[in-house]
Structure formats: structure tokens, C-alpha cells
Amino acid sequence: MKILIADDDALSRRLLEKTLERAGYEVTAVENGKQALEQLCKLDGPRLALLDWVMPELDGPSVCRAVRTRSEQTYVYMVLLTSKGSKEETVLGLESGADDYLTKPFNAEELRARLRVGERILLLEDRLVEARENMRFRATHDPLTSLLNRGAVMDLLARELHRAHREKKSTAILLGDVDHFKRVNDTMGHVVGDEVLIEIANRLLGAVRSYDFVGRYGGEEFIVVLNNCDPNFAPARAEAIRRSISNRAILSAKGSLPLTMSFGVLLSGEWGLRSVEEMLHEVDIALYEAKAAGRDCLRIAKPPAKAEPPPSPLPESVRLRH
């Protein structure tokens, strides 16, 4: 485990360094508070710190206060080193954000024991962070396919549509539905149905770029969002995504299943700024048209003609000048 030592006295610093190396720590030693703060602010910097109270540049309590104001990073367990301090000093030190304090000259046994307390706290924090991340993942992902769930897709899409509008770019929304999926479930059973959904999720993910996103919209409905997608290339890209499903059969536990998908496609640039719900309504209509046209194809949602008035002829006054 990494640990930081900050002490301006070379002798104490060396003694601490050696003692902690012997205890198995990976030690970084610095000689003032400013350097200590730099180390502790580093990404992947030490999460355990022994800080001398009196130091040039920044003293121990100031380092503690500065570290505690950065709430976004992982917890740093900080121990202040003091000379035989008064009660007021101890209180001041702990109030500044230190977790513990040790009086100098330290006893090696006690030092090690107190650092083990710090490690326990950090381990506890790791577990809490992990649990929180798991919860966050579960709240935003579909448990079967691990794709984004509907809620997460709607949030991301809303943000993406605003960004695209602001930057005058176009976002392509693909709403796809597995053709005749009910038959798979009815004849092969739900286990195979689940297998199929997982394979389709993987193929869709494999067919997009890392900054696009794919979500499970509902039962056998999937949504693909192609960020910053040139409207001229969007139909071809949508075709490629559709073919990633139809070009080879899906291997399931009960044999190979030649499956296809139908897609509704919408290019946000052609529609201007509209709500996510409106866009999804339009793309859903396009998906319905693809189904009606015989499935295994895609249809692009086109805005009504009046949304884009034809370019008006130049006024006569302008024309006369040329």
C-alpha cells in the first residue's frame, strides 16, 4: 500500500521511511506541505499520509484542510505527527480533518498499529464505493443483456439531442425490433429467447463505435444512438447495423436460428430541436412502417414537408443588383 510521509526534518523522515518500508509500505517522502498536497491530489496518489504538524510552505493541518475540500476523490486517511501536544492542539488537528495523531518521537509498534486502523477504514471505503457502483450499474442497466436500460437511454438521448442541436450536428436514432421473436419464445422456450436477446445485444454493440450507445428499450426492442452521425452516411450505417443481425444465424442451445430485425430510423438534424418523447414517437412510427413493409428492413422517419420550407426565390431588388 502506498503511503506519504511529509516531514521537513531529514532525520525523522528517513527513520519513518525505513520503518514503513519494513512494514511493507510503498513510501513517498516529501519535505514540505506543498509537496505533500501535490502528492495527495495526484490520481492514484497515496491514500495514507503521515504529516508533520510544523512544516514549511503549508503546515500539517493546512494540508488536511486542503485535502478535505476536494470531495470528489477517494478518501485519504491522514495522521498528524505532533510533538507532545496540548489538548487544544490535538483538537485543532482533528478539526482540520486529520483522522488521528501521533506524538513524536514515535514508537514503531504504535505507529504500525495506527496505520492498520487507517487501512481498515480505507478498505471499508472501498467496499462502500464498490457497493454504490454496483447499485448505480443496476439502476441504469438491463440485467439480462447488460445494455443501458430504457431510463438511462432516455437521459443520455436527451443530453445528446441538445448537444447535437447546439453544435449543429445530427444524431441518428435507431429503434429496432426482433422479427417474429414471439415464435422463438413460444417454440424454443424463454431460455433460448434470453440467449437470442443477449447475442443480439452483443452484435449491436459490436456494430457501433465506442461513443455511440445501445440500450434495451423493452422486451425485444432495442435502441441504438449514433452520436454525431452525418445524415448522408446514416442510412448506410443503419443498414450495416441491421445486417449484423441478419447476415448469420444465431447459435442457440437448441440449434441455429436465422433471425432478422426491423428498424425505424430518425436523423435529428432533419427535425430540429424536439423532445425525446416526440422523436421516439416518430421513430416508432417508422419502425411500424418497416414491419408493414415486410420486416427485415428499415424505414427513415421524414419530417412533414412544411417543417422545411423550400428556399424562397431571391427578392427582386437583390436579383436586380447582379
Place this chain on the structure above:
Amino acid sequence: MNKREESFSEPVWNQAELLERVDNDQELLRELLNIFKEDFPLTMQSLESAVAVQDLKDTARLGHTLKGMLSSLGGVRTAAAAARLEAIASAGETASLRGALDALKQEAASLLPELEAYMAEVRH
């Protein structure tokens, strides 16, 4: 027992405590003594200049540094003398600075030969 007597009952150099702190690592002990041999005279020099011009802030800071250095090394009585000087400077007792500095120098004078003797001993 007053403070002075109490400190005199302590050894000049608590070698046993120091050895325990370094886990009986003679090599580390030698390294620490070498650091001390280099840093101590320089810090003392700065301290004497600070006392000469009655700079209370610097005197307190340097007294503190010496206190830490000396107590890490087990120089218990000299560390106590440095602590007294720090306290006097922090309290702003300008008149007592000189006396406290002399007391510190006196303690150091009995500590340094012990350290030198140890270094000479382990070198052979």
C-alpha cells in the same frame, strides 16, 4: 523534584530506545547519525544567529526542528533543552533566550561525544 532535576535523571543518549526504534538495524542507525552530523551544526548555526538578533519566530521554529531531530535520535536531554528554548521564544521571553541557548549548547556538548564514540566503535 523540579524540572531540571527530572531532566538530569534522563540519560544523555537513550541508545536502547533508539535501537528499538530502528529494529536493531545498525546500518540505519549509522545513516541517521550521519544525517544528524550534517544537519545539526547547520541548524545550530542558524539558531545562534536568530538568537543574536532576537528573532523570536525563527528561534522558535529552529528550536522545534532541533527538538524533533534530537528526540528522534534519543538525545533526550538535549531535546528537552531545545524544547525549552522553543517555549521561551514562543512566549516572547526575549531576556531568557541567551540563557536557554547556552543550556542547549551545554547539553549538546555532552551528547555529541557519545555519538562520536558510538560511530567510531561501529566503524571498527
